[in-house]
Amino acid sequence: AQRVTQPEKLLSVFKGAPVELKCNYSYSGSPELFWYVQYSRQRLQLLLRHISRESIKGFTADLNKGETSFHLKKPFAQEEDSAMYYCALSGLGYGQNFVFGPGTRLSVLP
Amino acid sequence: EAEVAQSPRYKITEKSQAVAFWCDPISGHATLYWYRQILGQGPELLVQFQDESVVDDSQLPKDRFSAERLKGVDSTLKIQPAELGDSAMYLCASEGGGASGANVLTFGAGSRLTVL
Numbered sequence: 001a002q003r004v005t006q007p008e009k010l011l012s013v014f015k016g017a018p019v020e021l022k023c024n025y026s027y028s029g030s031p032e033l034f035w036y037v038q039y040s041r042q043r044l045q046l047l048l049r050h051i052s053r054e055s056i057k058g059f060t061a062d063l064n065k066g067e068t069s070f071h072l073k074k075p076f077a078q079e080e081d082s083a084m085y086y087c088a089l090s091g092l093g094y095g096q097n098f099v100f101g102p103g104t105r106l107s108v109l110p
Numbered sequence: 111e112a113e114v115a116q117s118p119r120y121k122i123t124e125k126s127q128a129v130a131f132w133c134d135p136i137s138g139h140a141t142l143y144w145y146r147q148i149l150g151q152g153p154e155l156l157v158q159f160q161d162e163s164v165v166d167d168s169q170l171p172k173d174r175f176s177a178e179r180l181k182g183v184d185s186t187l188k189i190q191p192a193e194l195g196d197s198a199m200y201l202c203a204s205e206g207g208g209a210s211g212a213n214v215l216t217f218g219a220g221s222r223l224t225v226l
Contacts, residue, residue: 004152032213044153044201044217086152090213095141095160095205098215100152 002027004087004101012107013077021072021104023061023087031089033063033070036100038084047072047085057081077108112136116202116218124226128190131221134183135204141165143215144177144187145201153201159185192225199223 003026013019025031035047048056050063050070061072070087086103090096115134123129135142140161145153156175158166161182170177174193179185189196199220206214 009150034213036215043219044203046214049213088152092213095158095165096213097155097158097166098143100145100154102150102152 002031002089002097002099004089004099006085006087006101006104008104009102010105010107012109014109015079016076019072019074019077019081019106019108021085021087021106023070023072023101025068025070025087025089027068027089030092032092032096033061034088034090034098035059035061035070035072036086036088038086040083044086077106079108079110082106082108112216114202114204114216114218116200116221118221119219120222120224122224122226123192125194126191128188129192129223130189131187131200131202131223133185133187133202133218135185135202136206136216139204139206139216140182141205142179142185143203143205144185145203147199147201147220149198156187156200189223192223194225197223197225 005024033050037047038044059074063070084103084105087101090098117132142159144156147153156170157177159179162179177187199222201220202218203215
């Protein structure tokens with residue numbers, strides 16, 4: 001069965017501290033992994049996807065197939081990073097079913 | 111920038127009443143999704159359309175929920191009768207076009223339903 005888990009409901013860090021939001025998944029086959037973010041009063045939006053291998057807003061995420069993890073990291077948190085972060089997976093190609101995790105609220109303290 | 115449009119933004123209704131939500135995806139996006147997000151949880155798929163056809167409605171409570179996308183463009187999600195447990199945010203998303211658009215979901219602002 002397809003499943004995404006995010007063990008932390010809330011993560012609080014101080015500005016300038018490193019951040020790691022954990023995501024683990026279960027999927028039979030080769031999934032595509034994503035991080036979506038929802039800032040206060042904004043729409044849910046794509047932050048990054050593993051196949052792009054990009055750094056977006058200083059965030060990176062590496063797919064570890066052995067540990068079935070896709071943790072989101074940033075070396076120096078900023079206050080504007082405070083938001084809800086959702087890890088998600090899907091199959092490859094158009095028209096796939098997307099499964100979202102329960103989300104982690106990141107709070108970056110001044 | 112093109113957006114997914116949803117209406118209404120907020121709906122308050124009494125249990126046993128009927129409610130309907132509307133979604134207009136980004137022009138040219140063939141795949142449309144309806145998700146339900148209960149407070150404190152992640153989005154859960156209700157129904158997925160490819161053009162006007164239902165691809166996946168396995169999680170849609172069909173005794174009270176229905177969804178249609180008659181012309182393969184905009185879509186309507188209906189609940190009849192509404193129950194207290196239906197209180198949630200109903201999100202619509204469409205999947206991007208082009209080679210780089212596969213697997214990229216664009217979400218609407220959502221319709222927040224409160225059932226009293």
